[in-house]
Every structure is written in C-alpha cells, then in structure tokens.
Amino acid sequence: MKFRILLAAVLTAFSFAVAAQQKPIKVGFSMALTGGLAAGGKGALIAMEIWRDDVNKRGGLLGRPVELVYYDDATQGANVPGIYAKLLDVDKVDLVVSGYGTNLIVPAMPIIMRKKLVFPALFGLAANEEFKYDRYFQIMPAGPDPKLDWSRGFFDLAMAQNPKPKAIAIVSADDEFALNAAAGARANAKKLGLNIVYDKTFPPATTDYSPIVRAIQATNPEIIYVACYPPNSVGIVKSASEIGLKAKLFGGGMVGLQFAAIQQNLGPLLNNIVNYDFWVPEPTLTFPGVNEFLAKYRVAAVGKGVDPYGHYLPPFAYAYLQVLGQSVEATKGLDHGKLAAHMQKATFDTVVGKVKFGKNGEWATTRTLQVQFRDVQKDNLEQFSGPGKRVVLYPKEWKSGNLVYPYKQ
C-alpha cells in the first residue's frame, strides 16, 4: 500500500515536472486594470490567476502549463485592437479571451473574427448582436435574447402584481452597455403595453443626479428602470433617497450595487431596490466549487483594493476559463474550429453552475437574477457575505424569497 502511494506521488510529481518543462499554453487578453471598470477588471484578473494556478497544480492543460498574457486596456476601447494584435502577432498566444465589459469586448471582435479565433467573453451585453460571430461565447447568463432577457425578470415581477402597473420611466447612461439594457427594457415595456412616461439618457460623467430623479418623479411613473455604471448608480440611489422618490418598483440594471464597498456605503438606502445580479450567496445558488473558489478569492483579494467578497464578476471570470479549459481537454488540442464546435454542443460544469450556450453564443436560457435588497443595516460590510440581504426573486428555479411591493425606502 505504502509503495503504491509512493509510486503515485512520484508519478504525480513527474507529471508536474513534465508539464512545467513543456512549452506553456498561452491565454491572452486585455483587461481593465485602470480606468472606470478597473474595480471589476482587477477582481476578474485575480479569479483568472486562481484558475491558472488550479489548472497548473493539476498538471496543466494537455500536459502543458498554462500562462496568462495580458495588458491593461485602461478601460479604453481604443486600446483593445492594438492589444489583441500584439497578443497574436508578437506574444503568439494560443488562445484568447475577452476583457471585461461590453465596451471593451466589441472593439476586439473584428480582429478576433478575422483570425477565426474562439472568443469566450466576459460580461458583454448583446456584444455579438451585430457581428453574429459563431465562435463567440458569452459567460454572462443574460440569455439567448440578451437585450430582452436582461430586464425580462424585472418586468415579469412588475406585471405579476395586482393591480398591474401602467406607467414606466426608463433612464440610462450614455454608453454601450446601458443603452443596450435600456433598449431591452423599452422593448419589454412596449410588448407589455406599458406607458413609457420618461425615456432619457444621461452622460456617464454626471455629478449631480437630483435634477434627473426629480424630472422622473414629475412624470409619476409606477416603475423606474435604471441602467448605468457604478458612480451613476450611487448618485441615483442617493438622490432618490434625498428627494423621497415614490415608485412601486425601482432598480433594474444598475451596475455597482453588486460591489461590497458601494453596498456598505449605501447601506439602508438599498432596501427594497430590485436589481439584476448573477450570483449572490443565497442557498439556491450554491453550485459545486463556488464556495471553495470564493474562499481562495477572498484570500487573494486582501490588500489589492478590490471587492473583498467578489460575488459579482470573479466566479464568472473563473468560469469562462473553465469552459475554455474543459474544451481544450475534450478536443485534445488547440484547433479553434474544434474548440468552437465543442463549445456549441457541450454542457460545462463550472463554479457558476451548468453552462450551455445557444446558437448566438449567449447562454441557452437566461439566468439574469432579479434580487431585492432586504433589511440592510448601516455601515456593515460583513452582512453582505452571507444570505438574506439580496433575496432572489427571479427566475423561479433559483428563487429564495418573495417580492416586497410596493417599493418603500
């Protein structure tokens, strides 16, 4: 018995040594490590490094160690094509994945398509809608019709109320992601026969949101759908509280309300807001491996000035590399055509649950959660580490509680 254990240990050590000596498989990407999306980008990078270390500890992919090659895109779309050109022509990476966010995925698409590469993408809303590229795979679980699915849950919840709301306000930041989200909300509202009483955009660099919130209030909407990035979300939530915004359902597509630092600062102002999310620590979403991953993330995140819990983006940043890694193992090679064919038909076991892609590279079925903030206390970060503060209302199969309606501050 002892001999067998010794032999296994020697063989494992040998396989690690062999993997370490092999030419590494290089995975290249741009990432927002500075600029407006850096808070998410840096967290994503930590997750990707955890994946790399996990894979290399198991002996790498195809017996070769994995190496990540990345450059900071500074949250500037204009930097992205040059980065991918360098990754492919100078660094000679074997595989590529996207950076974080719609605005930074779209600029990479032309060069990726020209080279016919498999392109797992991280949190782009409807980024492939115009390109219709058959080797694009989006890890964000927006769903097969991303623009509509993004806000479908928000509207389903609203229309399940009695009496049904009739008037809606839609407000979004003037950028690619938020405009896509607002377009979906508009289409959903029209389909449901809601009266859109306010439908405007605002510059992302807005400082004071009270004129916007007051203008919305003046139109007396019952539902207010907001799509924007973190600084905007904070400004809108604070202004809504200061003005005493009256609506029956408020929230929808606000990025930032998923981040621990912002949650801590806004505290009770978040209560009863209904907003999208993708993973929260509710019992219905405890997928195999996710808690182990988050435990590693929490250790790695210390002192790096990133979200300490990493519930929002990091599990998906880990998962899109899991998809890529599992495909490499399954196809036993780095042929992009075979990888794409595998990704189109396989179901992947990841830390964010089972992932199956549809024809357009989006998730085959939506898992855009609508969560409601509940009983949030003032200045308490720890409360967001466990269940109960972000109750899942939608979709039904992941539901952990019922909607508190109408919205009350």
Place this chain on the structure above:
Amino acid sequence: MFSADLLANAVVAGVLLGGFYAAVAIGLAIVFGQLDIVNIAHPAFVIVGAFTAYILNSRFGFDPVLVGLLAAPVFFIAGVLLYRIYFIAFERTGQESLSGLAFFFGVMFIIEVSLIMAYGVDYRLVQADYIGRVWSIGFVDFPLRMLVPFSVSALLTAGIYLYLSRTFLGSAIQAVAQDRLALQLMGADPVRIKQWAFGLGIATAAIAGSLLIIIGPVEPSVGRQYIGRAFAIVVLGGMGSIPGMFIAALILGIVESMVSTFAGPSWSPAVAFGVLALTLALRPAGLFGRT
C-alpha cells in the same frame, strides 16, 4: 412637465452643483488663469485630496471637510515643490508651452498609477452625518450632500478673492501675471511669487477633493472627467478672475441642471459648452476677463 416646484429645485440644484465646480476650478483659476501654467494634472490632485479624505474618514472617522482643510498646507508644500521642478526643467529654459503640458500629463498619470498601486481600483466613499440629510424650505430641497460642498466652496472662493485683492502677496501674484518685468524692477522675485501661487492653487485641490468624495464615489481616474469642465469654467469666467470663475461655475451648474430637468440630461454638456462657445464669441476674454 413644467412646474414652479421643478423650476425652483432645478435652479437650486444648479447653484449647488456650480458651487462644487467652483471648488474644482479655483485652483486652475490661479495656476492657469493668472500664471498661464496649463496644469492639466490639477484634477488628479483633487483625487489625491479625495483619497486623503477617504483614508482619514474610514480609519479615524474624521469629517471629510476637516481633512481637506488639514491637508491643504501639505498640498501647498507639494505644489511649491512641483513648481520648482517645472520651473527648473521647463520655464527657465523657455520650453514651458508644449513640454510643460506633457510634464503635467505625466504628473497626472503618475498620480493615478500611484493611487492604484497604493489603494487599488475599488470605488471609495466616505461617511458623514450630513450625507443623506435634506433641508427643505417650502417645496425647495437642499440636500446637505450638495449644500456642504457649495458652502465650503463659496467660503474658499471668498477667502482666495480677499487674499488676492487685499494682501501684498496677493497683489504680487496678480502683478506677476500682468507684468513680470515690472515686478522684478520693484525688487520682488517673480519665481518665488509664482511658486507661492502655484502652491496655493494645489492647496485648494485638497479641499475640492474632500468635497468631491462627499458627493459621490471616487476611484483613481475619475479626475479626468473634470479636466474639460474646470478649464471651461476658468475661460468662461475670464482668465484670472476669481469672481468671474465662481459666476461661470454657477452658470454651468444651472444650465446643466435646467437642461437635465426640462430637456434631457444627455443634452446638458452640449448646451453648457454651447454657452461657453457663445460667450467667447461675444466676449473673447470671458465674462470678467480684461480685454
């Protein structure tokens, strides 16, 4: 949608917002408006001020405004040292125009990257009792999150104006902008005076930063969004005019707020900068600039 309630609140919100813009722009009104130094890094110093407020607020519970006031002398010294470098490297050799601009771009990036290395990229916010509270007079609301920055900014502007107009050193700062040679003939050292003025400009960034983080979340690169606006305010007010700068900031704030309320927020930058273009077409020296 028009109502007296909306109009009054839009005007008040615009005035409060403009007051905050003035706090960001006042340092540039001195450095750019009076000394002709294109300090594109000024908003980056504002962000350093915001981070200083964040650190002392989160660790020791200090009020952000108090932190801004306490940090101002340190910023002043940093400004004096920065000007010495700028003077030795560029101004003395007559290369201040383009090389100087590149220098301040470099300073801006160094500040941003240093903040990222030291504190990461997460959004930072502060806690203070008045954040979230609202004073109301009739149907008009005054959120303290905006009223406090406005009040501090108004006091800062008044203080700087009095300093520049009532003290010997203040007069010397204004003189160095107008006629450096004449000042030298009177026995004053223009370099030391410019150094002092530059330090004063940077000191205001400490206070502006503490006001910025009261209003909303801050991350290292957020200062970039204020570069255009701050320079526009200085130009609109009339280069070097402190009262002009304050009025220009209020005009920009009110225009943004009114357009956001009644026409749509996406139009507000276009209309605000349209006002700037129109004013400069009619008064090329700005509202209060010397022609």
